[in-house]
Amino acid sequence: MDYLKKLYLEAIGIEYVPGQATMVPGEIDGPASEFETLEQLRELIGDCHRCQLSRGRSNIVFGVGNPHADLVFVGEAPGRDEDLEGKPFVGKAGQLLTRIISAMGLTRDDVYICNVIKCRPPDNRDPLPAEIDMCEPFLKGQLSIIKPRVICALGSFASQTLLQSEVRISRLRGQFRDYGGVPLMPTYHPSFLLRNPHAKREVWEDIKMIMEYLDLPASEHGNN
Numbered sequence: 001m002d003y004l005k006k007l008y009l010e011a012i013g014i015e016y017v018p019g020q021a022t023m024v025p026g027e028i029d030g031p032a033s034e035f036e037t038l039e040q041l042r043e044l045i046g047d048c049h050r051c052q053l054s055r056g057r058s059n060i061v062f063g064v065g066n067p068h069a070d071l072v073f074v075g076e077a078p079g080r081d082e083d084l085e086g087k088p089f090v091g092k093a094g095q096l097l098t099r100i101i102s103a104m105g106l107t108r109d110d111v112y113i114c115n116v117i118k119c120r121p122p123d124n125r126d127p128l129p130a131e132i133d134m135c136e137p138f139l140k141g142q143l144s145i146i147k148p149r150v151i152c153a154l155g156s157f158a159s160q161t162l163l164q165s166e167v168r169i170s171r172l173r174g175q176f177r178d179y180g181g182v183p184l185m186p187t188y189h190p191s192f193l194l195r196n197p198h199a200k201r202e203v204w205e206d207i208k209m210i211m212e213y214l215d216l217p218a219s220e221h222g223n224n
């Protein structure tokens with residue numbers, strides 16, 4: 001969170017000196033307490049040009065949903081539809097995610113949905129390490145504000161980035177992993193399911209484990 005702390009201090013006119021303890025006004029638990037709301041964090045991000053992805057984007061796609069959600073879905077990065085609308089998961093893959101959420105007995109307003117990277121990579125290429133370094137702290141800030149009970153990482157990129165792992169998604173999925181004390185369930189990305197509908201059954205197994213953990217009533221509408 002040092003990066004966020006630096007940005008925050010600069011925003012309030014305090015010089016950040018690496019390695020030097022700087023008391024942040026209102027700081028209690030550490031840097032995460034600098035941001036009490038998602039709106040404050042979004043304001044800090046501003047019209048971000050901290051990495052090269054800003055050049056090709058139409059909109060920064062910050063995240064949508066319940067700021068107090070028990071469950072946060074984290075994807076990779078915005079695609080074309082998301083970039084144009086400024087909202088995550090609004091294209092075909094997003095519609096499938098909405099159906100998965102609905103099969104859980106929830107709506108998109110009950111959960112929070114965001115990506116690791118906030119701007120669309122050109123031609124939907126994988127984000128580069130330097131872009132992840134710049135943007136991932138914003139996701140960490142979102143998660144530290146929301147404090148979800150469970151995180152569901154959608155796809156290889158989000159799962160491997162959050163877990164700092166190179167293990168394939170097919171081996172990561174199917175059990176809860178630990179993300180700083182929060183249970184994280186890796187599963188396949190909805191866009192993968194569009195190309196490989198047979199994998200829906202495995203995703204539904206992962207989703208059922210999340211539902212059990214959150215004490216959500218069992219649903220008969222999964223795996224569709």
Ligand code: SF4
Pocket residue numbers: 045048049050051052053054060117118119131134135
């Ligand atoms: S991807 Fe993240 S760090 Fe890069 S310009 Fe967009 S918001 Fe800023």
